[in-house]
Amino acid sequence: MRHTVSVLVANKSGVLARIASLFSRRGYNIDSLSVGTTEDQEVSRITIVVEGDEQVLEQVTKQLNKLIDVYKVSDITNDSSIDRNLALIKVQANLDNRSEIMQIVDVFRGKVVDVAANSLVIEMTGSEEKIEAIEELLRPFGIIELVKTGKIAMVRGEK
Structure with a gap:
């Protein structure tokens, strides 16, 4: 566990x-x-x-x-808590697939934080599962570079 x-x-x-x-x-x-x-x-x-x-x-x-x-x-494993992970994902992007990548990012409520001629850098926050899901969807486009933080967490309420 x-x-x-x-x-x-x-x-x-x-x-x-x-x-x-x-x-x-x-x-x-x-x-x-x-x-x-x-x-x-x-x-x-x-x-x-x-x-x-x-x-x-x-x-x-x-x-x-x-x-x-x-x-x-x-x-805090079993406590009611809020946790987040952060990932920055650099993806190969050209004029043909840039809008498709941006639609995927929008669905996941991510942000495009850098645009270059042949790549996009995406900022994604959320659960580990959410980050893994967008990573899998972006993999066919060609992930150039990927960096992830560890989990941060906070117990809900006044504890």
């Missing part, structure tokens, strides 16, 4: 390295990792997606809580 873990940490150098090494020392693979500051510039939120059973999650949570610069660890 995939678990989404939200970790609030001190916004200091080296904190991310210590967290990543914690996972690697125990042989746990990180499926997705995103880091950014919060509303408080002294605090960063790390969103980690890790594959494993409840024992893996419990072990990871205990080890994270032992680190000095970690303020809070939350498993």
Whole structure:
């Protein structure tokens, strides 16, 4: 099972390295990792997606809580939450297929953020499944380059 873990940490150098090494020392693979500051510039939120059973999650949570610069660890897998991924996709585009590509992007509520003579760069946000779906539809046109972020997530309401 995939678990989404939200970790609030001190916004200091080296904190991310210590967290990543914690996972690697125990042989746990990180499926997705995103880091950014919060509303408080002294605090960063790390969103980690890790594959494993409840024992893996419990072990990871205990080890994270032992680190000095970690303020809070939350498993938000089963919480009511909002999550997003971001992808930038550069696709081969010419005069013949440009409008067809743009129609696909419109259906998925994506944005064309760059237009060149022979390519388009598309910005897509949404669930992992949504990004994979548009990626599959654009593949026949020729994907030149693709970059994706990890999942970011936030619990709904006042929690």
